[in-house]
Amino acid sequence: MACDAYYSEHDVLHPPKDRCALREIESRTAREVAIIGMSTTLFGVANLLVAAWCIKRLGVKTALLIQIFWPAVRLAIQNWGAMTGGARGILIMQASQIITIVGGPNGYVLALNSFVTDVVNPEARTGALGQIQGCMMLGAAVGFLVGGVVGDAFGILAPFRITLLLFLLCCVYVALALPALPIDKKNTGTRKKPVGLMRFFGPLGIFAPQKWTLRDGRTSRQYGALMLGIGVFLAILATGYLNTLLQMYATTAFGFGTSANGYLIFMYSSLRGLYLYLAFPRIINIGRRWLQPPNGEATKIETAASEPAGTSPNEVEIADPMDAETEPLNPPQRENEEETFAFDLLYARCSLLVDGILTGLCVFVSEGWQMYIVAVLLPLAAGTGSASKGSILQMIPSKDRVDALSGITLVENIARLSTSKYTSTFFSLHGVKKADNEKSRCSDSYSPLWRK
Template sequence: MACDAYYLEHNVLHPPEDRCSLREIGARTAREVAIVGMSTTFFGVANLLVATWCIKKLGVKQALLIQIFWPAVRLAIQNLGAMTGGSKGILIFQASQIITIIGGPNGYVLALNSFVTEIVNPEERTGALGQIQGYMMIGSAIGFLVGGVLGDAFGILAPFRITLLLFLLCCVYVAIALPVLPRADPNNTDTRQKSVGLMRFFGPLRIFTPQKWTLKDGRTSTQFGALMLGIGVFLAILATGYLVTLLQMYATTAFGFGTSANGYLIFMYSSLRGLYLSLAFPRIIKIGRKWLQPPTSESSKIETAASEPVGTSASEIEIADSMDAETEPLNPPQRENEEETFAFDLLYARCSLLVDGILTGLCVFVSEGWQMYMVAVVLPLAAGTGSASKGSILQMIASKDRVDALSGITLVENVARLSTISVFGFVFAALAEVGKTHLVFVCNAGVALIGFIALLFSRFPPDGARRIDI
């Protein structure tokens, strides 16, 4: 569209063989794409807050429908922009991004994660979150590959129309196939208090504040586990969030990869990472928990059961627990003690980030083009830091704050992704000027190792401790 706009606005008598290869067109394209990217990021943060509000007020399924429907509306408008072309088409594209505030990727990923955490058993949440992320990566990889093929075969409008159709089909599927989950009680005191003032919009970040716990011996302790976990996740995304772009840029700069070669490279990386998260990650979490299961877990459950209100008999407790187990998929109980602490989730997050840093650092020794495909095969083996971190933070906070926990950590991830584009984009450019682009992998690895150190300071509250709600 920038190319068409240039020739509509300038009278060029002798255009080059590749009519779009002018510096003016390239510069305008970069500016216009940057505007779309920045607006998507900022509107996406607002979308995250809107989605959080929708989940609490309307319910998870209704919020998911809203977050899927409005991107379809945005795509319909962008179809018009693609058909209009030129400067008007660019303006339509950029203006349509404001719809992202009402519904967009951040919102439907948050709603989907919230839905999953409600319908699966507590011990399966971490693995399920990894599977969801894996499925999304596989879909993204296939989408990029198929979109490119359709664009080449049937024109640039084809991918837009197919995507619009897919979003509408997704809306129908969610409306028909997914069950309606009960929303939070609007009369709940905690819900009303969190919806007042600025905390109504920035409440999700509250989960990272230090928490006070009462230890078994009666002493009060301040726990920084959630805060250090948030810092570790930020540094993890800062280190790895630029990898997809970095692999393409480095392959192009160092080994002359073209569009198709880069397409296959990223397809391999994304699809293998998705397969690892959807197939291997849940099994590793399950096996690791059995290996690292704390011996005091059963005694902690007994102590928790003994701390139930005095007016409840043992038989009543047993009946209530069996009823909760039967109804959890549709109406999960909102209890402080419904989740058991799984230390392996946090250990996995630390180890995966450490391995990610080591593997990324080793990329500095890549000297031939075919080795880039080896990198795309090996790097996905360190996936799962984000999913394990989400599973860990869900165990660190009260069950009533699940939506805020997922929203807060997603907000941290978005800020990290925005930061990594600017930080490592500048680093790559600076190293390219001195002919040392391979050193960018060392910088990535260094940030990942700092994130690993931050995760070392993240810990679960001691066994037998009780949260002090303020």
């Protein structure tokens, strides 16, 4: 579409053999993609608030249906934009993103995660969250592969139409197959509304310092949730651009087309999904057994010995920064939920370290085939987000579960917005220098990314 828009706005007498292989077109493509990405993220923040409200007021199943139906409406409009083409089609595609406020990816991921945390046992939540994310990655892998093949075979409109049909089928499946869970009354009317500045931060309020009630009656201010949120933000800020960079750099530097890009992202997403679905839950279970005593006797002895100074996240109040003298309350206790997030946090730290190392090694890529090696190795560091979600669910009262998932998802989106904006802006301003003629194109080999 950016290519068609360029030639409709400029009179080019002798276009290159690859008519879209112009730096101006590549820069505009990166800029328009950045606009869509940033608008999706910004509207996704509002979508989180809408989805959380729907979950609390209408129930998880109804909220999930709403969050799946409206993306189908958005896709119908995007079909129209794809058929229109050119600059007008780009504008239609970008404007359609406003529908994301009512229903979109952030909303249905939040609803899915809330559904899973309601139906599985507390100790299995971290693994289940990883499996849900793994299933989504596998679906994305198949989508990239099939979308690329179908797009090459039947034109770029075909993937849009297939996706619209799949969203409608998904609505029918949710309506018929999933059970309707009862609405948690704790989240609808009994919770005290925040005051002061906390009123304006929405889901981020879950990261405010907490007042924990000690077993001897004293109070202590805890910053665990805040530190975890900062860690998730910095992790995504450092490595979250990889998925976008894989596609943009492969397309620009190595001439990957729709099919080649589809195969590349299929490898990355499918391996990441398989790892999260098959390996991640088993690693979490094995790690917990290794880190904790094999039976409950040692735990009971340790708990009795530390009774006067022990802490309990079951009795937590989010501290109001505008009212620091407020006495802590005692919310309802958890229902037989044990603290199991010690290994979850250890896994998150190790995952971040490995992810950073692998991301750093990517700058030495200088050949197209090496992009596939990157796509194979990067999934080995997956699971940071799921481990973080499983940890924070045990750091806060169970009645704040939806807000906790909303808050950490919001932090992830803000980090992705920041890193995606930088990546797309870099490509838009600098690009990758193309050869001007066939001779230089054959003789000039691309240097590794670190040299650039």
